[in-house]
Amino acid sequence: MRSVVTRALLIAAGLVTVVFLATAGFLLYSQASSSARAADQRDAAVVAGVLAVSSDADVVRGTIARTTAGAQGRLSVVLANGTRLGAGGGSPAVSVGGATVSVVPATVPFPYGAVFVVLGVAVVTLGLAVWLGHRPFTPVIEALRALASSTGRRVRLRGPRELEALAESIDAASERTSQLLAKEREMIADVSHRLRTPLAALRLDADAVGSGPVADRIRSAVGTLGHDVDRIIQALQPVEGESTSTCDVASVVEARMAFWSAHAADQGRVCEIDVGEPCWVPLSPDALGAVVDALLENVFRHTPTAAPVGVSVVRHAGWVTLVVEDGGTGVADPSSALHRGSSGGGSTGLGLDIARAAAEATGGTIHLERGRLGGARVRLRFSEADSHHEPASPRAWRLWHGHP
Structure with a gap:
């Protein structure tokens, strides 16, 4: 100034x-x-x-x-x-x-x-x-x-009347934003608690189905849903001083693919899995599991039942790359596919945004490309835990060669 x-x-x-x-x-x-x-x-x-x-x-x-x-x-x-x-x-x-x-x-x-x-x-x-x-x-x-x-605290200053009025407006906007965030957290917590009742009924119904592969998968899906609801409620009450957790990408992907590969087998899909050696990233297992579930859910929702799917994990030069690709028709509008809430298939449009946020939280990037199976390939690069290289830039890349 x-x-x-x-x-x-x-x-x-x-x-x-x-x-x-x-x-x-x-x-x-x-x-x-x-x-x-x-x-x-x-x-x-x-x-x-x-x-x-x-x-x-x-x-x-x-x-x-x-x-x-x-x-x-x-x-x-x-x-x-x-x-x-x-x-x-x-x-x-x-x-x-x-x-x-x-x-x-x-x-x-x-x-x-x-x-x-x-x-x-x-x-x-x-x-x-x-x-x-x-x-x-x-x-x-x-x-x-x-x-x-004055970032993060109330603005108190003495100066020209116009600037004092601006400071008061910023304080009012900050207070209003805090109120809206508090209401949003209360709403999410309320919805999550309300979901526990129908989840309990689903567990009882799943137990009544009996035994067999289908019943086991239903019980597993209900259990996963209940776990996600509990995780949402816990996330609304963060523990102060909680240290940043890490997870092994290979083990998390293997655990989640145990469910998705069985689902692929029911549909007659070819499911290729290559996780390689253990590799650690600065994300919690639940956060990385949510990324895998979001990407695979997109594949199963938006591709034909016979389209193959491939999941692989590669560790190289301080980066851990998670690749999810399919044999579908690809992404119709890759320029807006990574925008939050944008979807061309009638879904919430949050799957790729969840993956992008997780990659960028580690200093990594997300790449949207055409894969070797003929459809879309989502390539996430996570910074390896304890690595000291600079964050990649740009963070979100949208690469698409050809048209579906």
Whole structure:
């Protein structure tokens, strides 16, 4: 802010200085020209006074020589008999008894010395103006600094009334946002608690189904849903001082694919799984499991039942890459597929956003491409736990070659 004020003051004072210098130069030159004309008129009047009492050529010639204009060769006299005395041939200035006195105007030099003096005074005045101009802005700058450093706390400042009003508006907006967030958390907690009742009924119904692969999968799905509801409720009450957890991507993917591979077998899908060696990322197992579930749910929801699906995990150079690809028709609008809430298939549109948020939380990226199976390939790069490389940029890449 101080630099902006300084530039504004320099521009304003500079313009005033330029106008001042131009005006001063014009006035000084005009004054010098007026003084030269007045001196010429005095010289002509002296010669005219002599002509009034005598027309003797020698007397007139001596008078001309004693004047400044005559000594410079700019004053001449034409007597009544036509005799010209002196040099120069300017316009007639005075006529006396048939004689004419003429003066050639003098060349007036530009007063550079005086202009340089004025310029020096103007430069000093310019610096003084900038220094004094900062003083009225000091309360504004201090108030803006207080406003900029008030992130996360109530804004309290003293300054111009407009900035105080702005601070009050920011406080009101912050308080309103906090209230909305609190209401949102209460609503989510209320909905989650209400889901526990139908979940309990589903568990009873699942137990009544009996035994068999289908019943086991139903019970597993109900158990997963109940676990997710509990996790949502716990997330609404974070534990202060809780350390950042890590998880093994390979083990989490294997655990989640135990469910999804069975689901793929029921549909007749080919399911390829390649998790490789253990690799740790700074995410909780539940968070990474939610990513895997979101991506696989997209595949099973938006691709034909016979379309193959592949899941792989690769560790390389401080990055852990999770790839989920399918043999479907691909993404119709990859430019907006990563926008939160955007979906072309009638779903909530949060699956890819959940994956993107998890990758970016570790400093990684998400890539949307065409895969080797012919459909979409979502490639998530997670920063490996305890790695010290810089975060990748850009975080969200949307790459798509060809059209489905």
